[in-house]
Amino acid sequence: MGCREQKRMSLRRKLHILRTNINSNSARRSFITKSTLLQIYRLKIMLETIKREYDNLIAARREYQNLLRHVQEHKNVKVEKVAEGTFAMKVTCEKGGDKLVAILEAFEEKGLNVEQARVSCNEGFSMEAIVVAEDQAVDTRNVAETLLRAIGKQIGENN
Structure with missing residues (x-):
C-alpha cells in the first residue's frame, strides 16, 4: 500500500x-x-x-x-614626381617575404638610386622613399610598374 x-x-x-x-x-x-x-x-x-x-x-x-x-592583399603604389628625375614613392602591401630586397633589386636594374627611405612592417609592408633616376627619361608610370613588378614577382615566388 x-x-x-x-x-x-x-x-x-x-x-x-x-x-x-x-x-x-x-x-x-x-x-x-x-x-x-x-x-x-x-x-x-x-x-x-x-x-x-x-x-x-x-x-x-x-x-x-x-x-x-582581399583588402590586406591589395597592393597600393603611389609615385609622385618631385623634381626632374626625382620621385617620391609610397608602397603598401601585405607582409611576408623579402619585398624590400626585391624592390631594391628592381630599382638597381632600372637605374634608380634611393636617397632616403623609411620602411615599416607593423601591419603589413610599407615603404616611403625618395628615388633619383640616373636616366632622365624615366617617368612616374615606369617607376610604378617597376614597383608592382617587384612586389608581384615576390608574391609569385612565395606561392
Whole structure:
C-alpha cells in the first residue's frame, strides 16, 4: 500500500512540476501531457531557428574575413614626381617575404638610386622613399610598374 502512495505522490509532484513549467492551471493529466508536448515542439522550433541564425552568422563572418583578406592583399603604389628625375614613392602591401630586397633589386636594374627611405612592417609592408633616376627619361608610370613588378614577382615566388 505504501508503495502505491509513494508512486502517486511522485507522479503528482512530476505533474505539478510540468504544470508550473508550462504555466497551466489544469489538473488533468491528458491536458498537461499535451501542453508539455506542445511546449517541447515550440522549444524545438526555437532551437532550429537559433541554429539557422547561427549558421547565417558564421557564413557572414567567413565572408567578412575573406573580404578582409582581399583588402590586406591589395597592393597600393603611389609615385609622385618631385623634381626632374626625382620621385617620391609610397608602397603598401601585405607582409611576408623579402619585398624590400626585391624592390631594391628592381630599382638597381632600372637605374634608380634611393636617397632616403623609411620602411615599416607593423601591419603589413610599407615603404616611403625618395628615388633619383640616373636616366632622365624615366617617368612616374615606369617607376610604378617597376614597383608592382617587384612586389608581384615576390608574391609569385612565395606561392
